[in-house]
Amino acid sequence: MAGSASISGLSSGLDTASIIEQFMQLEAAPQTRLKSRLTSEKSVLTTLQSLNTKVAALATSAAALLKPAAWNAVTATSSEAKVAVSAATTAGPGSFSLRVDQTALSHRLEMATAVGASTAGTVPTTVRLDRLDGTPAVDLATDGTLNGLVKAINDPANATGLRATAVKVGTDQYRLVVEAATTGAAGDFTLTDAVGSTDLLGGATVRSGRDAQVTVGDSVVATSSSNTFADLVPGVTVTLADGTAGGTTSQVVLARDPAATTSAVKALVDAVNSALADIDSASRTGSGTRGPLAGDTGVRSVRDQLLNSVFPGDGTTLADLGIQTDRSGRLVLDEKALRKAYDTDPAALQARLTTPGTGFVDRVRAAAVTASDRVTGTLTTAITGRTATIDRLDDNVEAWDLRLELRRTALTRQFTALETALNQMSSQSSWLAGQLSSLSTGS
Known part of the structure; x- marks a missing residue:
């Protein structure tokens, strides 16, 4: 181009x-x-x-x-708002009565002694966690302070399955509350010193974990580690609201x-x-x-x-x-x-x-x-x-x-x-014209 x-x-x-x-x-x-x-x-x-x-x-x-x-x-309905029900496609029409015997609770320890959050030497540098479920005890390393213990318990790397909180009860005075992350009787645990013999922070007020329990009809008892009973009857899941009082009753209806x-x-x-x-x-x-x-x-x-x-x-x-x-x-x-x-x-x-x-x-x-x-x-x-x-x-x-x-x-x-x-032709033509012109002049 x-x-x-x-x-x-x-x-x-x-x-x-x-x-x-x-x-x-x-x-x-x-x-x-x-x-x-x-x-x-x-x-x-x-x-x-x-x-x-x-x-x-x-x-x-x-x-x-x-x-x-x-x-x-099918649609599932409950006569009691604190007893929620849901139905999957595998559920069939029917109805049943349900009585709440107890809701599920998590295991919780409330330590007796209040200490400074950052005061050294208030807790052992090694605290033993025993889950009481047959699994080996776990030793948690701390820096000797309450904050260090809270951090060790809550550290995901330690996989304790617990939640620890330092609750302020006075000027730079805190009490430790430790609770299982899940509900159910199987969540029981203890916290002691490294040798597993000395109570930690003056001992604890214990709320034992427990399973939820309901009675279907007059005598069919069902338990669950949580407040949710999956497939209590085929395709039907029942969930109890936290704090539902024992003795609460509900009529569950499953309709097409x-x-x-x-x-x-x-x-x-x-x-x-x-x-x-x-x-x-x-x-x-x-x-x-x-x-x-x-x-x-x-x-x-x-x-x-x-x-x-x-x-x-x-x-x-x-x-x-x-x-x-x-x-x-x-x-x-x-x-x-x-x-x-x-x-x-x-x-x-x-x-x-x-x-x-x-x-x-x-x-x-x-x-x-x-x-x-x-x-x-x-x-x-x-x-x-x-x-x-x-x-x-x-x-x-x-x-x-x-x-x-x-x-x-x-x-x-x-x-x-x-x-x-x-x-090229133009150049040749110009040359020839020049030659002819010179011939004319010479003659």
């Missing part, structure tokens, strides 16, 4: 640089068409990938709704939760409609802007399969369950009709929606899997094909870059040669 610019029009008066650029624009027309197609293919690929992600998520959601646990949702089931089905219907809307937008035809997937029969087949999932295939419909299609090709859900079917016979509703081959949820799952399977899915196959096409177009564009560069070099050489030749 620098060479052509330096000799452009030197002898011919032509703007050879502009002429070369015009030639190159003509030469690059095929590459421009390739780049345009490449941009279009990438747009299609992005749309297919987005749609495939949404349909794959739909398959996952439908598969989750096919599991029995998804239809066993139709709202959860209705919400789950509605979420699936909404997900199907969202996928249908994306397909319609991407495959839009007619007047206006065409969608990137317009005319793609594979994508239209995915739409048909998703929409047809509402038809069991045995000549019946799901209209009595509140699930049907509208004129715009979308699914509609009458939540009141679905709730009525649930209240009438929840097991029958579950069967009609989840039965393999005919159930709405199973048909949605099958249609979504057919479209998004990682190997054989309709959308996956289309993505693979488009990706291969884009790779090929990228290679072609790169090949054209080299071809055009060679063509530009050739044109530059040709015009440079032209200017050089014209310059």
Whole structure:
């Protein structure tokens, strides 16, 4: 380029640089068409990938709704605010009475003697911790001060499982309170001097750790090291508020939760409609802007399969369950009709929606899997094909870059040669004119 610019029009008066650029624009027309197609293919690929992600998520959601646990949702309520209950999907309907016998407490020592926080020699330089659970005692190194002992007990590196606090009771006078980090009878411990025989700081007032205990019904006793009773009955967790008085009673009721089931089905219907809307937008035809997937029969087949999932295939419909299609090709859900079917016979509703081959949820799952399977899915196959096409177009564009560069070099050489030749001819013409002029003068 620098060479052509330096000799452009030197002898011919032509703007050879502009002429070369015009030639190159003509030469690059095929590459421009390739780049345009490449941009279009990438747009299609992005749309297919987005749609495939949404349909794959739909398959996952439908598969989750096919599991029995998804239809066993129950709500758990307690007649006593201090007795909290929660139910997992494994819980079933029922009820039981519960009496709180005692809440869980942590083991705690309140040392009798008050000392200065930083006064040396007030505590042994080695304090022995015995957890009383059969594990070996641990010797904690201190600097001989109360602050040093507190630091040693609370140091995560020592893994004592205790919390120590120096409580101010007078001018530079502190009493040590040490408490197990967790509740339960198994958290008992003692603190003594290094040989394990001398009481520390004048001995301690002891609050023994204890397990929480409740009685279910009249005689079934359950204990827990904390105030939480996990799976007290299958799928049900009971948590007691700290300080709940012994003798507190509660009636726990586990009832089916139709709202959860209705919400789950509605979420699936909404997900199907969202996928249908994306397909319609991407495959839009007619007047206006065409969608990137317009005319793609594979994508239209995915739409048909998703929409047809509402038809069991045995000549019946799901209209009595509140699930049907509208004129715009979308699914509609009458939540009141679905709730009525649930209240009438929840097991029958579950069967009609989840039965393999005919159930709405199973048909949605099958249609979504057919479209998004990682190997054989309709959308996956289309993505693979488009990706291969884009790779090929990228290679072609790169090949054209080299071809055009060679063509530009050739044109530059040709015009440079032209200017050089014209310059030489101009020089020769001037010399001949001078020679002829001298001949005339001499004669």
